[in-house]
Amino acid sequence: MDCNGYRQENHDQNLFPKPKVLVLEPPPVFIYHEDKLSQKFHFLKAWDSPLPLDQFLTTHAHSVQAILSHGSCPVTTNTIRLLPSLGLIVTTSAGLDQIDLQECRRRGVSVAYAGSLFSADVADIAVGLLIDALRKISAGNRYVTQGLWANNGDFSLGSKLGGRKVGIVGLGSIGLEVGKRLEPFGCNILYCSRNKKSSVSYPYYSNVCELAANCEVLIICCELNDQTRHVINKEVLLALGKKGLIINVGRGAIIDEQEMVRCLMQGEIAGAGLDVFENEPHVPSELISLDNVVLSPHRAVHTEETLMALVDLVIGNLEAFFSNKPLLSPVLLDE
Ligand SMILES: O=CC(=O)O
Numbered sequence: 001m002d003c004n005g006y007r008q009e010n011h012d013q014n015l016f017p018k019p020k021v022l023v024l025e026p027p028p029v030f031i032y033h034e035d036k037l038s039q040k041f042h043f044l045k046a047w048d049s050p051l052p053l054d055q056f057l058t059t060h061a062h063s064v065q066a067i068l069s070h071g072s073c074p075v076t077t078n079t080i081r082l083l084p085s086l087g088l089i090v091t092t093s094a095g096l097d098q099i100d101l102q103e104c105r106r107r108g109v110s111v112a113y114a115g116s117l118f119s120a121d122v123a124d125i126a127v128g129l130l131i132d133a134l135r136k137i138s139a140g141n142r143y144v145t146q147g148l149w150a151n152n153g154d155f156s157l158g159s160k161l162g163g164r165k166v167g168i169v170g171l172g173s174i175g176l177e178v179g180k181r182l183e184p185f186g187c188n189i190l191y192c193s194r195n196k197k198s199s200v201s202y203p204y205y206s207n208v209c210e211l212a213a214n215c216e217v218l219i220i221c222c223e224l225n226d227q228t229r230h231v232i233n234k235e236v237l238l239a240l241g242k243k244g245l246i247i248n249v250g251r252g253a254i255i256d257e258q259e260m261v262r263c264l265m266q267g268e269i270a271g272a273g274l275d276v277f278e279n280e281p282h283v284p285s286e287l288i289s290l291d292n293v294v295l296s297p298h299r300a301v302h303t304e305e306t307l308m309a310l311v312d313l314v315i316g317n318l319e320a321f322f323s324n325k326p327l328l329s330p331v332l333l334d335e
Helices: 028-038 053-059 077-081 101-107 119-135 137-145 173-185 208-213 234-240 257-265 304-322
Strands: 020-023 042-045 066-069 088-091 110-112 165-169 188-192 217-220 245-248 271-274 293-295
Touching: 028 042, 028 304, 053 077, 066 304, 077 101, 088 304, 101 110, 110 304, 119 137, 119 173, 119 217, 119 245, 119 271, 119 293, 165 173, 165 208, 173 188, 188 208, 208 234, 234 257, 257 271
Parallel strands: 020 042, 020 066, 066 088, 088 110, 165 188, 165 217, 217 245, 245 271, 271 293
Antiparallel strands: none
16 A cells, blocks of 8 residues: 555556546536546556557556546447456446446456436426427427417417326336326326335336336336347337337437337327437437427436536545445346
């Protein structure tokens, strides 16, 4: 240990007094708060190097003990294998689908994440997208700004939020926040989750297709994993039906996007509010021209305030690791 309590084995104090942390691609927290982060750590910027990634990793192989990563930056088996001294991955995301957790488990690499830091912000956007899709706020904005109102056009009516049956897919911390927000609007909440939750009295469905058949809105709040990839498929969309709306603040690949686009274009479902997409930042061009679809650039997770809290969480996790202390927001890899 050095006088800061940091591990010394892989960094020369005189040349590199700050612990080294590898960044593959810069997360928003790094873009907005690099100065604060750099006061504590020496960041190795893979994206900024002229070297191909593998060569960059090989060059720094023995000095990298920690990676700072984010939700759209894959940390693959290959990356982990090229870094024999790696002990920690800190991701700024709540989702973990981009990290090879199996390899982390095998290698004994710890993972820290954002936990429920963003849940309230994500839930706000889910509700915002739903109200927008129902009451046509974005469509109304286009109608006014394109001069159609002034030309005596007829803007179609929206539908009421109160009384709507809303099915939440994934009742984790985001799903619970969505339910908490929609109850006072007079919505009836139903949900589908891996397990029935004793903390809520909402009707539970173990099958997402049955949930879809019994509600008018599906809000996707679950994580992406092998079980949830394309779980919202043609059958589920058809069960949701012609008056049904789909809101996605989880991950794009939870929905079979191609099938959703077809359903939207053919009127098999009524509309959608989407913050996430299968191939970000690419959004299917068909969605852009549809008036019954509200689009958002995967920003549900970030507000200025939570980004500030996230910097402290990232620093806290890295400091804990380099001081051999328990992580602040560890992912339990043994579960
Ligand atoms: O999408 C972002 C996250 O998983 O935090």
